[in-house]
Amino acid sequence: xxxxxxxxxxxxxxxxxxxxxxxxxxxxxxxxxxxxxxxxxxxxxxxxxxxxxxxxxxxxxxxxxxxxxxxxxxxxxxxxxxxxxxxxxxxxxxxxxxxxxxxxxxxxxxxxxxxxxxxxxxxxxxxxxxxxxxxxxxxxxxxxxxxxxxxxxxxxxxxxxxxxxxxxxxxxxxxxxxxxxxxxxxxxxxxxxxxxxxxxxxxxxxxxxxxx
Amino acid sequence: xxxxxxxxxxxxxxxxxxxxxxxxxxxxxxxxxxxxxxxxxxxxxxxxxxxxxxxxxxxxxxxxxxxxxxxxxxxxxxxxxxxxxxxxxxxxxxxxxxxxxxxxxxxxxxxxxxxxxxxxxxxxxxxxxxxxxxxxxxxxxxxxxxxxxxxxxxxxxxxxxxxxxxxxxxxxxxxxxxxxxxxxxxxxxxxxxxxxxxxxxxxxxxxxxxxx
Numbered sequence: 392x393x394x395x396x397x398x399x400x401x402x403x404x405x406x407x408x409x410x411x412x413x414x415x416x417x418x419x420x421x422x423x424x425x426x427x428x429x430x431x432x433x434x435x436x437x438x439x440x441x442x443x444x445x446x447x448x449x450x451x452x453x454x455x456x457x458x459x460x461x462x463x464x465x466x467x468x469x470x471x472x473x474x475x476x477x478x479x480x481x482x483x484x485x486x487x488x489x490x491x492x493x494x495x496x497x498x499x500x501x502x503x504x505x506x507x508x509x510x511x512x513x514x515x516x517x518x519x520x521x522x523x524x525x526x527x528x529x530x531x532x533x534x535x536x537x538x539x540x541x542x543x544x545x546x547x548x549x550x551x552x553x554x555x556x557x558x559x560x561x562x563x564x565x566x567x568x569x570x571x572x573x574x575x576x577x578x579x580x581x582x583x584x585x586x587x588x589x590x591x592x593x594x595x596x597x598x599x600x601x602x603x
Numbered sequence: 604x605x606x607x608x609x610x611x612x613x614x615x616x617x618x619x620x621x622x623x624x625x626x627x628x629x630x631x632x633x634x635x636x637x638x639x640x641x642x643x644x645x646x647x648x649x650x651x652x653x654x655x656x657x658x659x660x661x662x663x664x665x666x667x668x669x670x671x672x673x674x675x676x677x678x679x680x681x682x683x684x685x686x687x688x689x690x691x692x693x694x695x696x697x698x699x700x701x702x703x704x705x706x707x708x709x710x711x712x713x714x715x716x717x718x719x720x721x722x723x724x725x726x727x728x729x730x731x732x733x734x735x736x737x738x739x740x741x742x743x744x745x746x747x748x749x750x751x752x753x754x755x756x757x758x759x760x761x762x763x764x765x766x767x768x769x770x771x772x773x774x775x776x777x778x779x780x781x782x783x784x785x786x787x788x789x790x791x792x793x794x795x796x797x798x799x800x801x802x803x804x805x806x807x808x809x810x811x812x813x814x815x
Contacts, residue, residue: 440743458696465689477677484670496708531652
């Protein structure tokens with residue numbers, strides 16, 4: 392298995408966590424964003440979306456972190472990343488998707504670059520934008536975690552799930568952009584616990600081979 | 604089943620299509636964006652994310668369109684919205700997610716409002732932003748559809764899937780914002796076919812009870 396990755400990509404971070412949770416070995420193939428390596432013809436031929444991550448597995452190249460993680464969960468069901476009950480599965484997916492669809496897409500590098508280059512935003516403008524969408528998204532997930540977390544250690548119940556795989560990378564980024572996290576004590580508590588687990592710790596940006 | 608919906612919401616449009624494809628009856632409960640009805644305390648108590656759509660089903664309220672649609676597909680497996688083979692499932696999800704995570708989040712109403720109010724963008728600036736992200740996203744999906752569509756009638760193979768449920772609402776919005784679609788002939792052809800199917804036609808914004 393080959394993971395096309397970039398140490399700082401939040402979406403690649405999620406896939407690294409999922410691979411670690413499943414105990415799967417993989418080879419890292421770094422694609423550096425700042426050098427636009429993800430837009431080179433050779434990579435676009437593998438992943439026409441031109442985004443990181445992609446996973447070469449079982450003879451094909453899969454793209455989109457959630458599609459990759461659901462695939463890994465289909466093929467390697469233990470430990471499960473989704474609960475067995477369909478309603479619970481929907482609740483876990485809802486929390487993960489609030490990050491995947493409401494926070495991260497607004498705050499990834501290409502969007503921040505557009506704000507700088509096309510809309511003439513300086514660091515302050517970009518930071519304000521960034522923190523606004525984190526706050527908007529975390530507000531709802533904080534409520535959901537308060538309702539669904541059993542003991543403040545995982546987003547849902549008392550076992551790791553897809554929602555945890557999404558929370559930790561988003562929390563890393565929120566801190567990097569100096570977001571005030573005091574309104575989200577449940578999420579901060581859960582993330583702090585998760586970050587201590589080996590599968591999450593080994594996936595951190597700063598310990599990746601391409602982090603310099 | 605009660606669907607909290609807004610006629611023009613692209614995410615609600617997806618859920619309406621999925622409900623129709625599954626042949627499920629539901630009651631529409633309109634929440635008007637421009638009147639901020641989705642942010643009222645009563646609705647936030649049902650859906651703490653404060654977003655449209657939400658589905659009241661089986662005694663709970665589910666949020667996030669993809670979580671809702673996967674739930675409907677779990678509970679009502681016929682017709683399937685995902686292929687049986689896990690690799691094919693990942694390919695279909697990748698196409699749907701390229702819309703769900705790369706295009707739509709950047710172009711929904713609250714983001715366009717932020718561009719206008721906080722970043723002083725006029726109609727031209729907002730339109731340029733909108734069309735930029737549609738082009739960026741459609742480019743990769745066009746390639747995927749060219750590879751995976753059997754006869755140019757569906758995004759994947761020759762049956763309806765999750766990718767189709769995502770394509771049609773995004774195509775509606777792209778046209779509304781006057782996006783040049785000539786670089787995406789495969790997607791345009793597929794969407795034109797899909798729009799003729801009753802499940803898609805009945806989900807269109809303009810035929811919803813709250814469209815005025």
